[in-house]
Amino acid sequence: MKLRESPAAKIGASIAVATGLYGVSFGALSVASGLSFWQTMALSFLLFSGGSQFAFIGVVAGGGSGVAAMSASALLGIRNGVYGMQLNALLRPTGWRRFASAHLTIDESTATATGQADPAEQRRGFWVAGLGIFIFWNIMTAVGAVIGNALGDPKQWGLDGAAVAAFLGLLWPRIKAIQPAAIAVVCAVVTLLAVPFVPPGVPILVAALVAGLIGWFRHGRTPDHAPGHVDDGLEPDIEPYRHDAGTRPPRPARLGQGEDA
Amino acid sequence: MNLWIWVLVAALLAYLTKLLGYLVPAKVLANPRMSRVAGTLTIGLLASLTVVNAAATGTAVVLDARAGALAAAAVALWFKAPFLLVVLVGALAAAGLRLLGWP
Numbered sequence: 001m002k003l004r005e006s007p008a009a010k011i012g013a014s015i016a017v018a019t020g021l022y023g024v025s026f027g028a029l030s031v032a033s034g035l036s037f038w039q040t041m042a043l044s045f046l047l048f049s050g051g052s053q054f055a056f057i058g059v060v061a062g063g064g065s066g067v068a069a070m071s072a073s074a075l076l077g078i079r080n081g082v083y084g085m086q087l088n089a090l091l092r093p094t095g096w097r098r099f100a101s102a103h104l105t106i107d108e109s110t111a112t113a114t115g116q117a118d119p120a121e122q123r124r125g126f127w128v129a130g131l132g133i134f135i136f137w138n139i140m141t142a143v144g145a146v147i148g149n150a151l152g153d154p155k156q157w158g159l160d161g162a163a164v165a166a167f168l169g170l171l172w173p174r175i176k177a178i179q180p181a182a183i184a185v186v187c188a189v190v191t192l193l194a195v196p197f198v199p200p201g202v203p204i205l206v207a208a209l210v211a212g213l214i215g216w217f218r219h220g221r222t223p224d225h226a227p228g229h230v231d232d233g234l235e236p237d238i239e240p241y242r243h244d245a246g247t248r249p250p251r252p253a254r255l256g257q258g259e260d261a
Numbered sequence: 262m263n264l265w266i267w268v269l270v271a272a273l274l275a276y277l278t279k280l281l282g283y284l285v286p287a288k289v290l291a292n293p294r295m296s297r298v299a300g301t302l303t304i305g306l307l308a309s310l311t312v313v314n315a316a317a318t319g320t321a322v323v324l325d326a327r328a329g330a331l332a333a334a335a336v337a338l339w340f341k342a343p344f345l346l347v348v349l350v351g352a353l354a355a356a357g358l359r360l361l362g363w364p
Binding site for chain 2: 018021022024025035039042043046047048049051052054055056058059060061062063066067069070072073074075076077078079080081082083084085086087088093098099101102103105155156157158159160161162163164165166167168169170171172174175180183184185186187188190191192195196197198199200203204207208210211212214215216218
């Protein structure tokens with residue numbers, strides 16, 4: 001099949017444009033938080049994971065240390081390791097492709113690939129979405145950083161409000177059930193309680209610890225076969241296939257729930 | 262300059278995390294608990310980052326124009342606005358409230 005006729009490639013391309021566009025908000029907020037143009041570009045080019053990038057600049061903007069920013073970013077990136085396992089089982093990349101696939105492993109490329117049933121389509125979807133987002137995201141980050149630098153006082157333009165909105169926008173699609181909502185509320189409260197007592201940036205790590213403990217111990221109470229553990233926020237935070245819901249094949253079973261399920 | 266080091270360490274850790282998923286045999290890491298922790302961590306961190314950016318200034322909890330941005334963004338998300346519009350709404354709300362005299 002030609003790339004132009006591939007449904008997965010088409011969806012991957014439209015996701016790439018939509019996601020790449022909001023790289024402009026990352027670029028502008030990053031320089032507003034105090035990072036230089038090149039530090040901002042290094043995050044988009046080398047780190048390349050929207051959530052972790054926003055986490056890094058979110059901690060810096062709040063006066064947190066570089067270590068705290070790095071820690072929040074690394075913890076938020078753990079889900080990419082899980083996506084990597086899913087994609088490795090699905091695409092089985094070899095040689096240099098494996099190392100390139102790893103860099104492009106993010107929410108959107110994973111969602112595009114896992115939403116397809118045919119292995120060739122999964123592969124096309126992954127590469128078109130991954131490479132497309134990488135290119136657009138970096139271009140738009142640069143545009144945003146230039147705009148951010150030109151704006152001057154970030155507060156006057158409400159850029160700190162834009163950062164708040166960006167984090168809520170990243171969180172929102174993951175709250176699809178009571179449990180993730182409860183976890184979000186608990187972590188928000190823990191954060192606010194910790195703010196007066198520890199240095200800036202650290203409340204976020206305290207909340208991460210609480211969230212990790214909830215995840216660790218929730219396992220003991222929720223058997224694998226029990227319903228209710230789907231939509232717990234682990235899925236990629238976008239749904240590229242919502243327009244043909246019902247017509248697409250079911251997603252492959254998640255790792256750890258039995259390979260032959 | 263010091264921040265450069267942490268930018269690069271963060272980038273390296275992010276890549277190694279992704280790569281680990283590809284290199285470690287699935288059976289070793291195919292653990293539902295590990296997936297669950299990754300999921301709850303993601304939600305907890307994003308919730309925490311949201312409130313820190315909305316209500317913390319240094320080590321003080323404050324109520325200023327950013328709270329208005331949070332509320333405005335929630336309304337925009339409720340009406341299924343796309344991400345970029347949500348961010349714009351947040352900026353407009355904060356800037357607008359400051360014009361009206363809110364800190």
